[in-house]
Amino acid sequence: MSKIHVIHENPAWLPPLAEAFDRAGLPWAELDLSRGTFDLASVPPQGVFYNRMSASSHTRGHRYSAELTAGVLAWLTRHGRRVVNGPRALDLEISKVRQYAALEAVGLPVPRTVMVQDEPAAVVEAARRHFAPGPVILKPNRGGKGLGVRLFPSTEALAAYFDSAPADEAPVDGIWLLQDYVRAPRPVITRAEFVGGRFVYAVEVDTTAGFELCPADVCAVGDAFCPVGEQVGEQAGEQPPAPAPRFSIIPEGIEAPLRGRLEAFLATAGVDVAGVEFIRDANGNPLVYDVNTNTNYNAGAEEAAGLAGTVRSGPGALAAYLAEELGRAARLAA
Template sequence: MSKVFIIHENSTWVEPLRLAFDELGTPFEEWFLDQGVLDLRSPPPEGVFYNRMSASSHTRDHRYAAEYTGATLAWLERHGRKIVNNSRALRLEISKVAQYEALATFGIETPETLAVVGKGNIVPAAEQLGFPLILKHNRGGKGLGVRLFLSRAALDEHLASPDFEEPVDGITLVQRYIQAPEPYITRLEFVGGRFLYAVRVDTSQGFELCPADACQVDATAIGSAACPAVAPSEKFQVIEGYRNPLIPTYERFLAENGIGIAGIEVIVDGTGRAFTYDVNTNTNYNPDAEARAGVFGMKSIARHLDGLLKQKWAARAA
């Protein structure tokens, strides 16, 4: 019997999906792709494959999990398996440069960004862009490595300190800081390539915005690298009746890039100009915010994957 296969490297983040599958009675299996052996001589099993590999996997000592996932997805794709968030989606998950270039092809505006390789090139890039600006990792996840700098002196001090983090792929992004009139961003959630809901995320305590319980941030300084498992807060609030004229464009963008499930983060400046700055294909949801609003992302994912699996069963039976 075919089943749903969950590709991931973080068991905690999968727990709500396990519960949702159990409620539906959906057969599933987890592939924890940290390390192992991929036998390219054999075909993969039948089923629906959901890729939840995270850009931040290297921060959990799973340095090559994304690369292993890329190899696995190539194997699955060669054999024609049904994949939700395919190898194209993985490429965008682990590279913000790839994200921004893909978004640009749909006319979706992103913050001005310079991609820098080599620590010594950061200051010249910053001078070219101007202050204030943000440094971030091209491959980060959860906002790791994000720092706001208001001046050249502050940037120089940071680069000379032990706090500077070398990005895992060697690419540091120097990005225009978008000043929002209020300290929040909006995250749009999509399941099955369709808009589900939007959530307002309070950024007053920093830039690490992972909404899962295990990633609640207790930070008072911008760019804190802490991600302790603490009690949920009011940091996330589902927006009732949210409207955005870009939603159809986002849906076309997701379809073109093999992305079935994602969170897209947007910030609006003081003039009302919206900038899209992150596409997260390993999306998590805040349980408190969802309970207050009566909408549930993981249950929606489970229903979507269960439906795809049943379609496969029906096709085989026909």
């Protein structure tokens, strides 16, 4: 039977999608690639394969899941199976550097970034050379969920951090990124959600609690970090903002020109489903800094916006899109 196969390594992220698929009466199954064995001489099952492999898979003990997924996607495409978020999307998911190159290739600005593959001393030296006196953001090239993203008010604070940082803090691929801190008019970023390459809605995310920006309820684990007492605003003596919902859907969405440029980027990059995160500078200009091809949706924000359980929700839009793709694949196979 032809069905939707959901490729993943974290079952905790499946329930919202399962509910939407079941509500739409879609046949589906999960393909857990936390580990696996595949006979490459065999023929894959019929259907549509939706790739949800995450850049953060290594943080759940699945160090080689992304590499395994790359092999499975090659096997699927070799046999002509429809893969939503195929090999090119996976390649962007696991490398921010490749994301930035792809974004800049189509004219979308990104924050100034310096890549360092070396010992911490080299990271500190690069920070002093390119970002002194600060502030500066440190992040892993392959992270996911905002994991490992740290804001330092000065390059000397970054140096002090590395003096006591444990050895296992190193990025899984060995590549550190140093990045400009963009002082936004408000402490928020925007995450624009796309399904089938088309805009669905935009979420405003409050960043005052740090950089853990995964919208899924199961991501609320506090594993992102902004050094206590080292928030840039605090150093400047600013008053902290009043508490607000962490995730809020923007009723008016985002401006049409930006929406069109992001949709064109996804089409060029071979990405079908994504959450694209950007921040606005003091002049209101957007700078894109992350492309999440393993996107999650915030149930509370969708409920507050009246989207929950509808085709205008993230899971609902995804279910409708995959239903179309499943029908198209069935017609081609007939």
